[in-house]
Amino acid sequence: MGLLIATSKGISWFRKGHPWIFRNDLAKIQDAAPGSIVSLEDKNGKFLAQGFYSEHSKIAFRLVSRNQEPIRYNFWKDRVERAFRYRQAVVERTNAYRLIYGESDGIPSLIIDRYADNFVLQTLSQATENLLDMFVKTLLELFRPLSIILRNDLSVRELEGLPQEKKMIMGKCPLKVQVFEGKIQYRVDLWIGQKTGAYLDQRENRSLSARFLRGRVLDAFCYHGLFALHAAGKATQVIGVDSSQEAIEQASENALLNGLANVEFRKENVFDFLKAEVDSGQNYDGIILDPPAFAKSKENISAAARGYKELNLRAIRLLNPGGILITSSCSYNLSETKFWEVLKECAKDSGTMLRIIERRGQSADHPILLSFPESYYLKCLFLEKFH
Ligand SMILES: C[S@@+](CC[C@H](N)C(=O)[O-])C[C@H]1O[C@@H](n2cnc3c(N)ncnc32)[C@H](O)[C@@H]1O
Structure with a gap:
């Protein structure tokens, strides 16, 4: 596993709770593959966290876990399940909502919006790009989607050295999906709409x-x-x-x-x-x-x-x-x-x-x-x- 060593400024910023470390606040980068999960340590070798490493972005490290635990399929599935349970508690009278909101759901730089049984993903860093198959597998297992669409047509991806693109990952999305918001019905085009459609x-x-x-x-x-x-x-x-x-x-x-x-x-x-x-x-x-x-x-x-x-x-x-x-x-x-x-x-x-x-x-x-x-x-x- 790759290793990042933060400067004392980086560590004090991180200890305040901010989930990112900027490239300027790193003293050493060792064996860190682009978009891999790396360990973050202080200069005395004390473990601080695990997170995503980005090779190009100013945001070099994004926090995933403060524990030394395995970060594999079950870890991500658990984060998605937790995010879903939270939505079940707070989202009312609609079938269109944000399922994963990046750092706020413990999956930095990933967006997943749900429109009825259609899911739209945005992978905004090298790491979530690498983990895409994992998230698709999780969605298939938990929700049996009608379709999964990748809406990576965002300029912010260029900061990560990633291309802008759109892809139909699975299934067949109707030309327009009809969803509801309270008493209102609306149709949304997940392929061309602004943001992920709405x-x-x-x-x-x-x-x-x-x-x-x-x-x-x-x-x-x-x-x-x-x-x-x-x-x-x-x-x-x-x-x-x-x-x-x-x-x-x-x-x-x-x-x-x-x-x-x-x-x-x-x-x-x-x-x-x-x-x-x-x-x-x-x-x-x-x-x-x-x-x-x-x-x-x-x-x-x-x-x-x-x-x-x-x-x-x-x-x-x-x-x-x-x-x-x-x-x-x-x-x-x-x-x-x-x-x-x-x-x-x-x-x-x-x-x-x-x-x-x-x-x-x-x-x-x-x-x-x-x-x-x-x-x-x-x-x-x-x-x-x-x-
Ligand atoms: C934040 S979105 C509005 C979202 C909308 N209120 C909703 O709840 O779905 C901003 C909108 O402003 C439009 N827009 C941007 N610049 C504009 C301008 N100068 N005049 C009119 N519309 C503009 C965009 O096309 C976009 O639909």
Whole structure:
């Protein structure tokens, strides 16, 4: 087995609970094959942990176990079973959820999303790439899947020296899989959809949002229209806006599927749409803002904050008194504190008081590890334009 020896800085960082060691914090790398399981030791030869070694990435070590135990098929099967038991406890009224969320489920750099009996995998490091057959075998044994798809079309894989690719691993996936989220049915294309097909991280926020939304509602950055469809039950009119033609077509199909006639979807740039709505004196009783991550790195936090400010300020101006703003940021690099600051500035600039009705994050099937801030990325506030 390969061996990594960490510097004292690396060890103190690791002892605080963070599950990664960066290449700069390694004093020695010995016989470590790319993507293998290696031991981590301090300079006195004291065993610290076992984990994944990556040859190219800045993240050289990812924690798998703090014990000197065999890491073979049964170990991984047990981790998947544990992850499933946890989902059985926390996931309600849906058959589409995240089964494995990387480090948070003790399987670093692996994502598995479940859509009914279809499973979508993403292997985001050399090690999970090497272990792919093992995870496929586990899924076959535990779930008898209809299909297993590999959605490795992510640029982050390049940091690991891995190619971007998509593969049908087993079975026959229907062109579109139909799943449900509470009362809403929706169809998702696991081959071409964004992420693994759907934004499962917003599921609980979408379901809860229906409790607060009434009257005229705008779902901005709507993707397949799920916030809009949840809102449509009690709203009089819902407009969904997204710049992706595929998203708008799927959203419209989903509205038909649910027999909802008070929802319409438009292909437009949200920034332009909001400006035009403000300029023409439109008003809404509820607005959902769920943009893509604007802060892709620490370097562009300021630009990202300006983007969030522009959107939220326009949305607040469009809201009637008592109206509800459901606003999200999925930028890990923009902290919750910074997001709140942006919203406070929007309240000040628009001369309104915003009252928090719900302070939320990603759904429980994307659990957050306390000592791993990278696992917490989605911030979502339900705000009332109080006065
Ligand atoms: C985070 S996703 C929205 C997820 C959605 N709210 C849901 O719950 O499924 C962001 C969406 O914004 C869209 N998008 C990105 N930039 C846009 C822009 N400038 N104007 C409109 N839509 C945009 C993407 O196509 C994507 O569907």
